[in-house]
Each structure stands twice: as C-alpha cells, then as structure tokens.
Amino acid sequence: MEDKKYIKLITSTEIAEYSNIKGFMILKPYGYKIWENIKKIINKMLIKNKYKNVYFPLLIPKNLFDLENKYIKTFSKECAIVTHTKLIVNKKNKLIIDKRSKLNEFLIIRPTSETIIWNTFNKWIKSYRDFPILINQWCNIIRIEMRNKMLIRNSEFLWQEGHSAHINEKDALLEINKIKYLYKKLIKYYLSIPYISGYKTDKEKFAGAKFTYTFETITKNKGKFIQLATIHFLSQIFSKAFNVKYINKENIQEYPWGTSCGVSTRLIGALIMIHNDDHGLILPPKIAPIQVIIIPIIRKDTNKNKVFNFINFIKKNLKKKKIKVKCDNTSKTPGYKFYKYENMGVPIRITIGEYEINKNIIEITRRDTLKKRYLYIKKNLNKKILNILNNIQKNIYMIAEKNMKKKTYIIDNYNEFKNKISTNRGLILSHWDNNTKTEFKIQEETKATIRCIPKKNKFKEIGKCIYSGKKSKQRVVFGKSY
RNA sequence: CGGGGUGUAGCGUAGCCUGGAUUAUCGCGCCUGGUUUGGGACCAGGAGAUCAUAAGUUCAAAUCUUGUCACCCCGACCA
Known part of the structure; x- marks a missing residue:
C-alpha cells in the first residue's frame, strides 16, 4: 500500500488525522471506537489472567532513569523532558518560560513505565507471599521520533503495558507463555492478522530484557514488517537495578523475576495496512464499530x-x-x-x-x-x-495469510537475498550464524534486519549462514521494518 | 540530525518561471430553496482566503530576495 493511499484511507474513514504537532495525531471517534473494541478484548483476557488495572504517573523523575542506566541503555534519544513549571508574559506580550521555575530534578514523560513501576515494587514487595504481582496499565506513551508514520510510528501513542513480578524464573517464564497465548488469540482470531512470532536477536531486543518475544506481520504491497506485540523477559535486571528484594521461606533475601508486555494503537495501523482493497478498508467483524x-x-x-x-x-x-x-x-x-x-x-x-x-x-x-x-x-x-x-472474519484472515505466504521466500544465496530486499521485499527465511557482527554487516549492506528467530520446528534445520557461510541451526526471519 | 520538497478557503488545487488587466482560478465539501434518491444526484442562489510568517527590492509582490516557522518525502535513529 502506498503511503499516500494509507494516509488517505485513515483520514477519509475518519479514523485519525494529523494534529498541528509533528508526529502527534488526533484519534477521531471512529478510530477511537476501534481502539476501545481492541482494548475491551485485551482487558478481558488480562483480567481473566488475574491482572489488575492500575495507573502510574505520566512523569518520571530523571534519577530513576539514572538508576536504570547503570544496567540498561535507555531511551535517552527519544525523551520529552519537563524542565520548567512556569510561563510569564514578556514585554512583547508573549508567553515565555520563567527561568526561575527550573526544576532541580527534571521529569521525563514516560517512554515506558518499567522504571517507575519497579521503583514502586520496592515498596510493594517484601515477602515471598506477595507474589505474583500482575498489573496492567492503559496509558499514553511519548517517544519523540524523527520520522513518523500515522498510527505506525507516532511520537505519542496509546497502549497497554502489563508488568509482572515473580518469585522465581520458572513462574516468570510461565507468565510469558500465558501472554503469548493471549496475544496470539488477539492477533489471529480477533484482528484476523497472520503473524510470525519468535525471539528478537540481542541487537534488536529491549535492552532491559534478557529476551524479547515478538509478533510481526508484513504489509500487503510493500512487504514491510510491522511489530504487533512484544513480551519481555526482564529476568532480575530491573529488580537488581532498583534493589527490589523479598525474603523467601528460608529467610534469605532474593531478587524477584519480571516480565512486561504491550500492544499499542499501532494495531489499528496494521489493520488498515493489511485489510483493504480498492473500495477501502475491510474491518474484521469482531472489532468493527459498525458490523x-x-x-x-x-x-x-x-x-x-x-x-x-x-x-x-x-x-x-x-x-x-x-x-x-x-x-x-x-x-x-x-x-x-x-x-x-x-x-x-x-x-x-x-x-x-x-x-x-x-x-x-x-x-x-x-x-x-x-x-x-x-x-x-x-x-x-x-x-x-x-x-x-464469522465467515468474513475467517475469510479476511485467509486472504491476508495468502498474501503473507506469497511474500515469504526461502533464500540461501546472498546475491538473491540482496536482490529480493531491494526489489520484491517480504519475509525472508535464511540461515544466520548467530553472530551480532554478521547481523550488523547484513543490515549495512542490505538494510534488512532480523525481525525474529522463530522457535517452531519447521524452521529448524542445519544450514550455512547466508553471509558468513558458518554453521547455522535454524532459519531466521529477515526483512525491512516500518 | 543530514538531503530534498511544499505552504493559496474545511480539503484538494490554478496562478509564481516572465511582478501590473486578480475583483486570486477550479473541483469537493458547507449553507438556503426546490426537484431527487436501487452504485458517489441535479438546478438556482450564497457564505468562506490578511496567498505560512517577518523583513527587503519596487510606483506596484501570491509572484523576486533573505530570514524564520510548520509540515511532507528520502536517509541516519527507532529499546
């Protein structure tokens, strides 16, 4: 889908429109209703999985990021920062910042809430009896992007962020499996979007996570990837960063294990990119505001x-x-x-x-x-x-799946790989030597990145890395992302 | 943050190169009245624009020059 057509579809259906701030959009009633419908579905599933909804502050003191930064590279390049609190009228009758109101501790508008949440877990977690902690927050997020695409890459978006803390690794990993199942259901059965899921490479994962599990789809015409949902295994990274400890049965202090997960209004962008024809949008009945x-x-x-x-x-x-x-x-x-x-x-x-x-x-x-x-x-x-x-719901999934399959290529030759990426993009399954340097080289030469390492058996086979020729145990998914 | 482009009514645009016959063009939309309604209705009338902004050149600027701002596109970045 051409970008112009995409934007036109969004505005003509009155889903959203540009605001007068770069990268910030206005979600109109029809678009917001779609979001509410998606919300309702996820919310129900999360509640069933014993999550409780909460709300944390929009502003996070910079010192929490300093704490986190000891261990984790953060979002420092995408932050909106509150530095002052007062405006005054100058001689020309214009509002200017009152420099005397400068804050001692700058406040960062949340680019995600792990920091403030784990800082708070410090107060909430004392004993092994406190687990598991399962909370979810519906809120807006700000990540200032240099280049935007409406609903796909906004500087502000709405999302759901689930956060959990567990007594041990096993429980945290079980939690991740639950969320995997939940997101799969949402994407496939409610949004009728075909996806490929798997682990992010170390280069692509959330820096604060031990691993990131992702759900990705590709667009109909351009064959570009859109990330639909992510789940992070935080391991003990955040509990250690924020010194969150509990006392176990043996009266010994231990660090709990964490996970986080999220989906955003980007899902609406994905819906639009995937379900459309010459007459416009085709909404899956399960999320359509009007059926x-x-x-x-x-x-x-x-x-x-x-x-x-x-x-x-x-x-x-x-x-x-x-x-x-x-x-x-x-x-x-x-x-x-x-x-x-x-x-x-x-x-x-x-x-x-x-x-x-x-x-x-x-x-x-x-x-x-x-x-x-x-x-x-x-x-x-x-x-x-x-x-x-019901039939429409299934049929549009099948059409989208067919499209995805048509754009899925198994490639073992690097020249062919380069050619595909530059001409007929899509989902490329190739071997990789599990080396970050190779990953960087391939990106440098072709602009393709590894979108995920799928874990299903059908991808597992011995082969040779498309770039280095070294041994590989399985195929990974290459592509260009939005 | 680098490169390119654009800014004229709610939206999309003509005019800009070559300054003046501009009362700023056309289409969509909007308002009023009437006739219509089985795949984007028609007729008549009407409202709506300090031509992004600031300065400069000139007898004269939407048009030329410079600055500023905003947005879009292409890169880099995007846990």
Whole structure:
C-alpha cells in the first residue's frame, strides 16, 4: 500500500488525522471506537489472567532513569523532558518560560513505565507471599521520533503495558507463555492478522530484557514488517537495578523475576495496512464499530413509515444477538452511502426498500467479497447474519495469510537475498550464524534486519549462514521494518 | 540530525518561471430553496482566503530576495 493511499484511507474513514504537532495525531471517534473494541478484548483476557488495572504517573523523575542506566541503555534519544513549571508574559506580550521555575530534578514523560513501576515494587514487595504481582496499565506513551508514520510510528501513542513480578524464573517464564497465548488469540482470531512470532536477536531486543518475544506481520504491497506485540523477559535486571528484594521461606533475601508486555494503537495501523482493497478498508467483524449498516431506499412514491418500521424490526432483532447495527437515514443518495460504508470497512450492508418488503427479503452485501444476495426473513435471519460475520472474519484472515505466504521466500544465496530486499521485499527465511557482527554487516549492506528467530520446528534445520557461510541451526526471519 | 520538497478557503488545487488587466482560478465539501434518491444526484442562489510568517527590492509582490516557522518525502535513529 502506498503511503499516500494509507494516509488517505485513515483520514477519509475518519479514523485519525494529523494534529498541528509533528508526529502527534488526533484519534477521531471512529478510530477511537476501534481502539476501545481492541482494548475491551485485551482487558478481558488480562483480567481473566488475574491482572489488575492500575495507573502510574505520566512523569518520571530523571534519577530513576539514572538508576536504570547503570544496567540498561535507555531511551535517552527519544525523551520529552519537563524542565520548567512556569510561563510569564514578556514585554512583547508573549508567553515565555520563567527561568526561575527550573526544576532541580527534571521529569521525563514516560517512554515506558518499567522504571517507575519497579521503583514502586520496592515498596510493594517484601515477602515471598506477595507474589505474583500482575498489573496492567492503559496509558499514553511519548517517544519523540524523527520520522513518523500515522498510527505506525507516532511520537505519542496509546497502549497497554502489563508488568509482572515473580518469585522465581520458572513462574516468570510461565507468565510469558500465558501472554503469548493471549496475544496470539488477539492477533489471529480477533484482528484476523497472520503473524510470525519468535525471539528478537540481542541487537534488536529491549535492552532491559534478557529476551524479547515478538509478533510481526508484513504489509500487503510493500512487504514491510510491522511489530504487533512484544513480551519481555526482564529476568532480575530491573529488580537488581532498583534493589527490589523479598525474603523467601528460608529467610534469605532474593531478587524477584519480571516480565512486561504491550500492544499499542499501532494495531489499528496494521489493520488498515493489511485489510483493504480498492473500495477501502475491510474491518474484521469482531472489532468493527459498525458490523451491519442498513441503507434504506426511499423513493418519491415510497411509503416511508412502512420502510422504517420494517428496518426497526430488523434492527431490534439483530440487536438481540448483540450485533452492532446502524441505519443511515441521512438524505444522501444510496450510492453515496454504499461507497462510504465500503470505505469505512463495515462488514455487512443491508439494503431495504419497498421491493424487499413486498417480497419479505433483504438484500445483503458482504464487504470482503462485495457479493450481493437476498435473504428471506425467517426466524433464523440472525443466525445467518452471525454466520456471515464469522465467515468474513475467517475469510479476511485467509486472504491476508495468502498474501503473507506469497511474500515469504526461502533464500540461501546472498546475491538473491540482496536482490529480493531491494526489489520484491517480504519475509525472508535464511540461515544466520548467530553472530551480532554478521547481523550488523547484513543490515549495512542490505538494510534488512532480523525481525525474529522463530522457535517452531519447521524452521529448524542445519544450514550455512547466508553471509558468513558458518554453521547455522535454524532459519531466521529477515526483512525491512516500518 | 543530514538531503530534498511544499505552504493559496474545511480539503484538494490554478496562478509564481516572465511582478501590473486578480475583483486570486477550479473541483469537493458547507449553507438556503426546490426537484431527487436501487452504485458517489441535479438546478438556482450564497457564505468562506490578511496567498505560512517577518523583513527587503519596487510606483506596484501570491509572484523576486533573505530570514524564520510548520509540515511532507528520502536517509541516519527507532529499546
């Protein structure tokens, strides 16, 4: 998908728009509703996994970063920093910073919350009885980026960050498996997005983590990677950095083990990049703000009451099954409305006029195939609609998966590798010698990075590194990221 | 942070090279009235722009010069 088309799709569907601050966007009602729907799903899953929602401060004292920095390279190049607290009016009647209000301790707008959370764990954690600690925060994050892409790489974004602390390594690793399962479900079954998952290389992982597990997908046309979700195994890195200790059963002090995980509004960007056609967006029914749109056909000689009574009857029925249905009775022409809701990605459109009423049928159009058909209105109409919604959900996954497979290449020759990256990008499976220097060299020469090291058996085979020719135990995923 | 580009109404734009017939063009959208409505309706009327900003050149600047700001694109960066 071209960038211009991508931005146009976002703005024309009223998902989001540019604000007047570089890299900062305005999420509009339709886009925010999509986010709320995604939120609802994750929130439910996290709560089921015994996470509790919390809220930590937006501003983090710089000294917490100093503490962390002893062990971990942080986000120092992407921070927004609060240094003053007062504005005054100058002689030209303009607001300027009052230099006398300079803070002794600068405050950093959170680029992530591990620091302030582990600093707080210090107070919360005393005994082995305190575990596990499972908390989740819904909030905004600021990471000032030099180059932005709406919803994919914003300087501000909304996200969910889960943080956990465990008594031992085993429990922390179990937690990671739980979250893996949860994210897999979200991405595949709710967002209908095919993905490849695996571990980040040391070069690509979160510096504060012992390892990072990632979920990645590739875009339809450009074949660029988008990171969808990450899970970090923090090991004892943060507990040691913030001196968080507990007393175990044997009355010995120990450092707890941590994990963190997150998904962001980038998921909306991924949805847009992946589920679209010439008519616009195609939203997965499970997260679509409107699942069924009803377009009334009112002509000069139409009995309006008859049509709207009929529509209300259908609406009521669908609502009984919790189907999100809306009727557009504005004065625009039907054609206008057809294009509008197709662009917005509404999964099902129902058209109702006197023709339908007289025959006791409705005209129904699927967004994914754009095929029209008539359905008789009998008792099982709701069931049929639910079926179609399910069908669309699965079908758009299959289409996206096909696209991903088409762009997946197994390559064992470095020249071919270079050629693919520069012409027909995608997901490249090649051997790598597990050496960071090789990784850097390949990036330097081709701009491709290792997106992940997948752990499934099908990737495991003895081979030779595409760059160095040294022995490799498995294929890894190369590509160019957004 | 380097290189390039752009800034004219809510949005997209013409005019800029070669300064003046500009009352700043056109399309979409918006408002009023009417006729319409089965794949982006039509007619009539209307509102909406200190041409990003500051200074300079000139009898005269959207147009030329310089500074500033903002945004976009391409790189570097992006746990």
